Amino acid sequence: MLLDLFHEMRTAEVPVTVRELLDLHEALGKRLVFADMDEFYHLARTILVKDERHYDKFDRAFSAYFEGLDDLAPHLEAMIPEEWLRKEFERSLSPEDKARIESLGGLDKLIETFRQRLEEQKKRHAGGNKWIGTGGTSPFGSGGYNPEGFRIGNEGERQGKAVKVWEQRDYRNLDDNVEIGTRNIKLALRRLRKFARDGAAEELDLDGTIEHTARDAGLLNIQMRPEKRNAVKLLLLFDIGGSMDSHVKVCEELFSACRTEFKHLEYFYFHNFIYESVWKDSARRMHERTATHDVLHRYGDDYKVIFVGDAAMAPYEITQAGGSVEHWNEEAGHVWMRRVTAKFNKVIWLNPYPRDAWDYNASNLLIRELVHEHMYPLTLAGLEQGIRYLAK
Numbered sequence: 001m002l003l004d005l006f007h008e009m010r011t012a013e014v015p016v017t018v019r020e021l022l023d024l025h026e027a028l029g030k031r032l033v034f035a036d037m038d039e040f041y042h043l044a045r046t047i048l049v050k051d052e053r054h055y056d057k058f059d060r061a062f063s064a065y066f067e068g069l070d071d072l073a074p075h076l077e078a079m080i081p082e083e084w085l086r087k088e089f090e091r092s093l094s095p096e097d098k099a100r101i102e103s104l105g106g107l108d109k110l111i112e113t114f115r116q117r118l119e120e121q122k123k124r125h126a127g128g129n130k131w132i133g134t135g136g137t138s139p140f141g142s143g144g145y146n147p148e149g150f151r152i153g154n155e156g157e158r159q160g161k162a163v164k165v166w167e168q169r170d171y172r173n174l175d176d177n178v179e180i181g182t183r184n185i186k187l188a189l190r191r192l193r194k195f196a197r198d199g200a201a202e203e204l205d206l207d208g209t210i211e212h213t214a215r216d217a218g219l220l221n222i223q224m225r226p227e228k229r230n231a232v233k234l235l236l237l238f239d240i241g242g243s244m245d246s247h248v249k250v251c252e253e254l255f256s257a258c259r260t261e262f263k264h265l266e267y268f269y270f271h272n273f274i275y276e277s278v279w280k281d282s283a284r285r286m287h288e289r290t291a292t293h294d295v296l297h298r299y300g301d302d303y304k305v306i307f308v309g310d311a312a313m314a315p316y317e318i319t320q321a322g323g324s325v326e327h328w329n330e331e332a333g334h335v336w337m338r339r340v341t342a343k344f345n346k347v348i349w350l351n352p353y354p355r356d357a358w359d360y361n362a363s364n365l366l367i368r369e370l371v372h373e374h375m376y377p378l379t380l381a382g383l384e385q386g387i388r389y390l391a392k
Contacts, residue, residue: 002021002024002025004065005044005061005062005065006018006021008061008062008064008065009048009057009058009061011061012057012058012060012061012064013054013057014048014049014054014057014058014061015050015051015054016048016049020047020048021048023047024043024044024047024048027043027047037066041062044062045058045062053380053381204222204223204224204225205223205224205225208223208225209221209222209223211223232262232264232304233262233264233265233266233299233300233302233303233304234258234262234264234265234266234303234304234305234306235266235267235268235295235299235303235304235305235306235344236255236258236265236266236267236268236306236308237267237268237269237270237274237278237305237306237307237308238251238255238267238268238269238270238308238309239269239270239271239272239273239307239308239309239310240269240270240271240282241271241272241282242271242272243310243312244309244310244352247310247352247378250352250378251308251352254308254350254378254383255267264303266299266303267280268280268290268295269282269285270309271324271325271326272309272313272317272324272325273309273313273317273318273324273333273337273367274292274307274333274336274337274340275292275324275327275329275331275333275336276291276292276293276329276330276331276336277289277290277291277292278290278292278295292336292339296339296340296343301343301344301345302345303344304344304346304390305340305344305346305347305348306347306348306349306350306386306390307347307348307349307350307371308349308350308352308378309349309350309351310351310352310353311349311351311353311358311361311363311364311367311368311375312353312361312363312364313325313363314363315362315363315366317333317363318332318333318334318337318363318366318367318370319332319333319334319366320332334366334370337367337370337371338370341370341371341372346389346390346392347371347374348371348374348375348376348386348389348390349367349368349371349374349375349376350375350376350377350378350382350383350386351364351375351376351377351378351382352377352378353377354377355377355382358375374386374389
């Protein structure tokens, strides 16, 4: 049971295991949900998905599996005996429900009346108190108000009941293969926090104080612990201008996330590749620049360094003196990058282009070699991989 759903999840790259499938079987066996697709959707997602990054993949797999089941409904109805359905239906009725049905002459009378009206009705009907349709107070239809009735079809409002919520795919922006966006920026922050908390200053340990005070028969025993604070130092260098103009938004969001999370943050801009100088104000970059030598000497080797750029320049901009498209550089760009990687212990490069496009650009191959293959795509998954390396 549900093996095809399990295979759909694995095909969609949802990291679901057999253990979780067995847990879902156990939950169904205990009737946590019954005969309600929407409730089953929420139960399955709760059990099978452990990380909200995979919600969109789960929705796609769930929809792919169940969209074919609607076609089976007529065949299933023909296979299930009417007497079995009648007994199962009666078991679900409360005494009050049974009393209401009796007001129409009993269940047999209700079914017979339904069949007669189905034969008599020749067109769609909305509202009213007799014909099968939507709204109104007829016992037969959808979206209406009658305590003794059948729901026919999916038309109408259905009184607040969600229908196929998985097809809405509200979580598509949480996919870890999409670029960092306004909805999933919090996920990026969560990954940055993994290595942003470190410190030695002390703060009150409330739980420890309560525990030790209780052990000492109510005599106050204050406990202190190292304060968790942002002690990690981060140096950000952004490629701006040219082909990076189309990636301004994602770079702004990453920069905003870092400024929020890191107390010790320094940033600079460059164009295409790093040379003898960088800048902080693009409007005044021709007049107010910072020598790269000063950056190398000003910041200690305990800084983590992140370059952000598309690595899409001409190869000679990296390999040749005078290769810069804006000025004459006395030393080739690769010389400066080697100085950076020699000074700082951890250097990564975040690339807004998808990974499968990197090998078509010779400059990309050169940069990956210079940063010792620590180039990562600017997605949640790529950012997590890069942060994991920096945290080692």
